[in-house]
Amino acid sequence: MNTNMKVLVVDDFSTMRRIIKNLLRDLGFTNVQEADDGATALPMLQNGDFEFVVTDWNMPGMQGIDLLRAIRADDRLKHIPVLMVTAEAKKEQIIAAAQAGVNGYIVKPFTAATLKEKLEKVFERLG
Amino acid sequence: MSSKIPYISLEMAKDLVTLLEQGDIDAANLIVEECSKAASEELFAEVGKLTRQLHDSLQDFQLDSRIANLANEDIPDAQNRLAYVIEMTENAANKTMDAVEASIPVAENLSSNIKTVIPSWDKLMSRQISLQEFKELCYSxxxxLKKVDGDSDQLRVHLNEVLMAQDFQDLTGQVxxxxxxxxxxxxxxxIHLLTVFGSPPETLIEEEKSKSGLNEKAEGPIIDAEERADVVSDQDDVDDLLSSLGF
Structure with a gap:
């Protein structure tokens, strides 16, 4: 796992961004930036060299699922792995996220161990 | 014969027939007017009663100050209260994270300080230490020890901050x-309104249901996952579902 990669954390609650940032730092990821919804995140992704996105689903403005679809629809971004960390727990939503090309799905509340496990799995699969 | 009172008495009806036979139209019309007056008076009285009832219930409805209060004061007040809950929980989360973030370097320092003396300490324990090293070890x-004393005080302060940050629970619980x-x-x-004015036709309710039903719309945290079949209850469920999809 290359922990030097640039990571974007997207969540409308600053406390959740802070928690994820802290957990990522604990796992060695120090190059982490934040956005408060999909509409803020997308231009950041288009202008920056991000290699990983952690996003919430339910946000004002652009929702996480739409951000995921926008990333997959953009030729320059579609390779970026996306991990969803969300309270949304309907089976249909998880299926929709899988169909949209999500790389991992974590339901809140979650533990540090879950985040670590899913992150490792995402990068293991990508090789 | 029923006990109903006819609009026209037998005598008057006979008079009416006689007058019509005699061709006295004016007098005959007078009798008819007289009779219908009784009937329409009853109708007017009934309409009047209904009007008064309607007026009273509308008046009652408007005068029910509780409803006006609910709309004008209590609901906006509840919005403020809930905003206060968000603020309180956010503050608590930030205070806790401040304390944790301040504690992490203290713990890291502690660990790295101890790691630096462990090699000399091991030598001491196995009696392989030189006098010079022993002196250095003593100073280290x-x-x-002095640093740990200060650091543990600092940690206690931070832990206390974490503890105190939980005071929101009581307040937000009450709110x-x-x-x-x-x-x-x-x-x-x-419910009272619905019983007074009747409920909407079933078909409308059904339509609403199907409109908001099967979709991937965001719903927020699920608080009754055990009772629902359309949601996962934990991360294991998510993993199972995803692996069934070939993930």
């Missing part, structure tokens, strides 16, 4: 309980 241990009471009252009033 002395230094660490949320009041909002729950308000929601219950609004529910009661809505």
């Amino acid at each position: 241990v002395d230094d660490i 949320i309980r009041r909002v729950i009471d308000l929601v219950r009252e609004v529910e009661d009033n809505l």
